[in-house]
Amino acid sequence: MTHASSETRSSDDSWLDEIVSCLADGKSIRRDLPGGGRLHIDRPLPFLCVHIAADGAEPAARDIAQANASYLIAPHAASAIMVIEAIEAPLRKQFGAFILFDIGELKQDRFLTDDAPFLPPFEIAIWASADMAEAAEIFSAAISDSEARFRTPRVERAEAPPAREDKALGRDIGCSTLAVRFAPVYRQPGSDQIYPELHDQLVSVLFDAGLRAIARFVEAGKILQPKTHRALGRRAFVDAVSRVDRSIDEVASTFDFLLAVTPINAESAFEAFKQEGHQPVFLYRPLALQVEAAKRKLFSISFDHLEDPVLHQLYREKQQELDLQLSLLSSRQKPQFVEFGRALYGPVEPLLLREAQIILSQLTNTEPSGDDDGGAQDRMADCFQVERRARTMISAYHRRLKEFDVSVELRDDLPSGLIVSGHRLLIARSTVMDLARVEPLLSHEIGVHLLTYFNGSAQGLRLFRSGLAGYEGMQEGLAVFAEYLSGGMTPARLRLIAGRVVGCASMLDGATFSETYSLLVEKHNFTPPAAFNLVLRLYRGGGLAKDAIYLRGLLALLDHLRTGGALEPFWMGKIAASHFGVMQELAERGLLRLPAVRPLFLETEDGRTRLARARDGMRPLDMIQRQET
Known part of the structure; x- marks a missing residue:
């Protein structure tokens, strides 16, 4: 030498x-x-x-x-x-x-x-x-x-x-x-x-x-x-990564997209719709941010010194997604809202629509229950019962991870149901559901949405708790799958998820609120309250294409499991199916930790048995047909 x-x-x-x-x-x-x-x-x-x-x-x-x-x-x-x-x-x-x-x-x-x-x-x-x-x-x-x-x-x-x-x-x-x-x-x-x-x-x-x-x-x-x-x-993350991560999160934290596009007058709007028959007028929370200022801050973030091409790509994708969400908010209740939504969530693909139609045709005579606002009164749960059971489940997760600190709120300004916003679980006071649906629905909201929020927080970068770009499809597919693993995938629930796809396709094709409502009631046998709540979600803000992602994500997850894919990376944070390889790479490089806490529904023998069945190959209808009796 x-x-x-x-x-x-x-x-x-x-x-x-x-x-x-x-x-x-x-x-x-x-x-x-x-x-x-x-x-x-x-x-x-x-x-x-x-x-x-x-x-x-x-x-x-x-x-x-x-x-x-x-x-x-x-x-x-x-x-x-x-x-x-x-x-x-x-x-x-x-x-x-x-x-x-x-x-x-x-x-x-x-x-x-x-x-x-x-x-x-x-x-x-x-x-x-x-x-x-x-x-x-x-x-x-x-x-x-x-x-x-x-x-x-x-x-x-x-x-x-x-x-x-x-x-x-x-x-x-x-x-x-x-x-x-x-x-x-x-x-x-x-x-x-x-x-x-x-x-x-x-x-x-x-x-x-x-x-x-x-x-x-x-x-x-x-x-x-x-x-x-x-x-x-x-x-190891260089300091520039932490600075970009904080800056992206600061922009993302200035607004709650779903709350901003969710009407606050659902019950009165339904009463008006029953009387008048035309599209109701929805009222929304005033925006707490100036969209133009948020966009200026978003695009002032420099990625020049990240050095890691993988992280550079992840933050660039997130920046573009936040830009689309902000554009949606700025066009709320305007004609262009639906097109920004189509760009963010995609169209309803022919194969996805066909799957939804098959589900509805197979379950056309199913009596609505649970989420569809029906069922015997002696087995119904109101918002207070849901809240008590939610707090019990949250306590069980908190014992496994002390950072699992969730705020549970009863709200009058939400349609019937539950919403997760960051570390908060919001329950509408108007919520009434089949008692048997409470545990599966909480597994959906707490066991997936909140669990991946806190597991993502433990990764050291806020990006994994707020969600990688496009994460919502797989996240919702995973959450629906959690309902099955918890033993709660009912015919009515699967009909609802399929109905969202059919309704979304109708909305994107230019149908009016009343036309899509009639399609669900007259052709697919939804009850008027269930059809209204479904169509409200589709036409909120001016037409939001989000609700097709539940079935799309579920199909992607079932295909992933059938081909030998692992679930573990999905518990690490909020990720898209397209990021599965990225998560594996980051884990192998030592940049990601194993999930801080795992879902409770996978600790049961029944949950593990159902997961094994899914790995053998399963379509959504099998989640009902192969459910234990």
């Missing part, structure tokens, strides 16, 4: 000694370096990602480096070599190997010309030391297999290691090295401006390919045996 940088050390190199000491003690390192640059090692690892360039000269390569759990950013090769030499020895001693992943950009995008009739491939040049040959092949394969939405990468092997200032890291230091240079395709031709989407895609693909290559090397050499290549990623 050579020591080309030894003459560059100053007489005061105590900061290098501090770095070596931290590594020897297994501590994390995050410090700005004398002369510029930064070293970040969130835990000792057998590799270091290095990027050498003047500050801001190669932003995509810098972001790829910073995405790693162990990276060095340096303005000059000499200063980089000095740091690398200092940390190599303790890491090599611990792991028996030391790997450099050297990332940088080519000077120009030489394949792109002004008169090109199409977007040509872009160049990626790689060089690897002899022992990294297989890792280089893995890197090349990962790049070639990646989805290219704009330009296709062309990977070429370089004959010599790339050099800066006549220094090549792999050659001068003599360690295992994978060096990558890519064309700056994210820059607009003839300009310093960038294509943000292309930049983000490039960072994501190259970062992932680098981790795959390193993982193969450490596995083959029996240095480490990570569960997946992503397990080599970050295990």
Whole structure:
């Protein structure tokens, strides 16, 4: 091994000694370096990602480096070599190997010309030391297999290691090295401006390919045996993540979306509808925020220093979802409200509508009960009985997790039923339901919505308690499934969930309130009170497409279980089905904890038996047909 940088050390190199000491003690390192640059090692690892360039000269390569759990950013090769030499020895001693992943950009995008009739491939040049040959092949394969939405990468092997200032890291230091240079395709031709989407895609693909290559090397050499290549990623949140998390949560906490679009005059509106027969006038709570100010605050949040591409994507998605919710609030009771709702919750897909129609046709003669506002009076529960049972269940969860602190409120300004708002359980005073439905419905609200709120709070980021973007579909599907696991999926309840889908499709197709009401009463045999409450939910605010997500989420969950999917990640916080892989990755990286508390309904033998049946394959109707007698 050579020591080309030894003459560059100053007489005061105590900061290098501090770095070596931290590594020897297994501590994390995050410090700005004398002369510029930064070293970040969130835990000792057998590799270091290095990027050498003047500050801001190669932003995509810098972001790829910073995405790693162990990276060095340096303005000059000499200063980089000095740091690398200092940390190599303790890491090599611990792991028996030391790997450099050297990332940088080519000077120009030489394949792109002004008169090109199409977007040509872009160049990626790689060089690897002899022992990294297989890792280089893995890197090349990962790049070639990646989805290219704009330009296709062309990977070429370089004959010599790339050099800066006549220094090549792999050659001068003599360690295992994978060096990558890519064309700056994210820059607009003839300009310093960038294509943000292309930049983000490039960072994501190259970062992932680098981790795959390193993982193969450490596995083959029996240095480490990570569960997946992503397990080599970050295990600590930088301060910038906490700042963004707080800022996003502050915006999300300024409004309660469902309360803001829920009418406060449901009972009087129903009486007026029975007498007059046309769409009732709904009254709403005044908004407690100025939407324009909230949006300014939302989009003033900078994601520039998050460094972790996965978290960057999660917060960007949440920002976009909050923007849509705020747009919905600003258009409440206006024609465009329904279209913002369609954008947020999606349309009613043909297969979803067909499933709902099958359920309604199979259960068409079922007598309404429970949620449908019927049933024998001697087995009905009022709001006070629901409240007592809710407090008992909350106490049971509180004994398992002292932070499970729920406020239970009886309210006069809600339609019949229950709503969870943050850490609060709101019960309408007009609530009357079948006594047998109380336990399943509380399992829905407390055992899923509140449980995932408090489990999400325990993850260290507020995002997991307020919910990742698009979480509501899977959350409601999970909550409906909890009713089944609790032994309470009645024909009437399943009819109600299917009726919401059929009614939502009618609303989105342009039907009036009265037309959708008549469809449910005359064609699908809903009682007038049940049909009114259902249609009220659909037409609140001006037409809210949310209620189709219950059946959609349930179908997605049943498919997930049938194919061997686990439930555990869904208890960690409020997540969407599309985030299942992300949650697994973050858990494997040590960024997420196991659920702080688990659902009570899965502690029973009946609950576990029902879950096993669902894993064998089940459709919504089977939840009734296979229910124990």
